Amino acid sequence: MRFSLIAATTTSTTPAFTQPPNQVCATSYWNSTLKIVAGYTGYPSSALTRLYYPQAVTFDGYRYMYVADYSNNRIMRYNPGSGLASTGKVVAGYTTSGGSGSSQLNGPTGIFLDLNRTLYILDNLNYRVQKWIYGQPLGFTVAGGRGSGTTLDKISTGQGLFVDDQSIVYVSEIGNDRVTRWDNTIAGVIVNIIATNVVYVTNRSF
Template sequence: LGSNTGTTVAGSSGSAGSSRAQLRYPSGIFVSPNQDMYILDTNNYRILKWQLGEPIGYVVAGGNGNGGAFKQIGQSFGMFVDQNYDIYISERGNHRVSKWFNGNTTAGVLVAGGNGAGNTDDKLNLPWGIYVEVNGTMFIVDRGNHRVQKWEAGASLGATVAGSTSDPGPWSYQLYDPTAITFDPYGYMYILDETNNRVQKWYPGASYGITVASGSMNLPVGMTFDRLGNLVVADSSYHRMISFNIMCPPTTTTTTAPPMLITTPLCSTASWNQTMSIIAGSTSSAGSTSTLLYYPFHIDYDGYANLYVVDHQNHRIQRFQPGSQTGTTVAGSTGSLGSSRSE
C-alpha cells in the first residue's frame, strides 16, 4: 500500500519546547476534513491549531500555564472537537471538563466536574478521554474512578454508564484505568480499558461490556476506527500502532470529491479479528527515527486515510500514508522538550 518511512513537513528536527513550533509531551489530536490539526500539548497546557505544512501552530485554548483559572487548563490527556469546532478538554489535573468556544481563545467555561476529586455524581477523578454527541451530551472517561460518566449539557451531575465506581477489576462489569472512548454509528460505546489490555463494547443501557479486542497489547492509551471500520489502537508501552480488522461485509467508499466520503463505516453486527497487525512502529522498539515511535498516545485519520499519531515521548506528530510504516513529522520536533511557538 505504501512506504514505511516519513519526512519532516512541519516543526524543527531535534528539539521540543514551548514555542509555537514545538510540543511538550503531546497527548491528543483531532484532524479536520481540510487537514487542520488540533493538538493537545499536554505539558505546555494548551491546544494548538496547526495547518498541515506550516512551521508553527496557533494557540486556541490555554497557553497561560498550569492552573485552575478558566483562562488556563490543567494537565490534560483528553480532548474532543465538535462539529462547530468548539473544544472540550478533559482536565485531569483540575478534575473537570472545560469547553472553549470556537474563536474564543481567552477562556473556557466549566461543563462537567470542577468540584475537586471524588466519586460522587457531581465530581470527577483524573478524567481522561471524552466523547461529545451532537446535542452536547458528554461521555467522560473518569479514569481515577474506573468508570464512564454520561453528563448532559447544562447538567450539574453525571451518571455512571460503564464500570463500577472506585471498584477496578477484570470482570465484564468493571474497568481498570480506562483511557479512551468512542462510539460507532449504531450508538454502541467502545472503551479502551488500559490496565486490562482490552477494548470493551457496551450496548446502550447495558450493565456489562463485551470484549472485542484483547491480548497482544501492553497498556494501550488511544484508539479509533479507520474508514473501513478496523479498530486501531495506540499500543503505547509496545511503541506501536496496531489494527484489528473488522469482520463484516466490506464498506463502500468514494473518492469522487475530497475528502474521502464514508457511506457505512461499520456494520451493526461487527466483530474484529483477534489477530492484530502492526501498522506503525516496531514492537518494544522505542526510537525517534521515521519508522519508530516512543510511547504513542493518540491517533486520528484525515479524509484521505492518512494516519496521524501523537508520538508522546518524541514530542511530535507523525503522519503515515495508507500502507506506509514510515512516518512524516507534521508538528513538533523529534526528541526534545520545548515551549516556544514552534515546539
C-alpha cells in the same frame, strides 16, 4: 459550521448541525505555525484561564473545543477562535478537588461528543464512563463505576473512548490490556485483547 437554507419565499433558517462533530474537511490544509488555543505554557492551575495536565480534546459542529482537564477533574469548553490564556467554561466536573458524585469527576482521560453535544467522559480514577447531557449539572454512569478490576462489570485504568450511533460505548483499558464494549448493560464484552498496553481508541463519530 452553520449553513442557511433559503426557501422560495426567501425565508431563511439555520438548522442544527448534522455533520459529525469532529469531521475534517477533505480539502483542509495545515498551517505550520504553532498557536496556543487554551491554557498557558508551564503555568498549570485551576483558574478558568489555565489547564492542568490536559488529556484529550474534541470539537462540536459549532467549533467549540472541549478539553479533558485531568488534574483539575473537569471538562472545559472554549469558544471558537480561543487563544493563549482564554477563559474557558466548566461543562462537567464542578469541584477541582475531584470526587465520585454525580456532579464530579476524578482524573478524566477521554471524551466523546455526539451530534446532540452529549458528552461521554472516561472518568479514569472513578473507573467509569459518565454520560453528561448538554446543559445539565449532573452526569450518570453508563459503564463501570464498580471500582477497578478484571471482571467484565469493571473498568481498570482507561485511556480511550468511542461511542457509536447506537450509543454503544467502547473503552480501551491500559490497565487490563483490552477493549470492552458496553451495550447499555451492567457488564462489558471484550472486543479486542492486546498483547501490550492499549494506547487509545480513536475519538471519531463517523
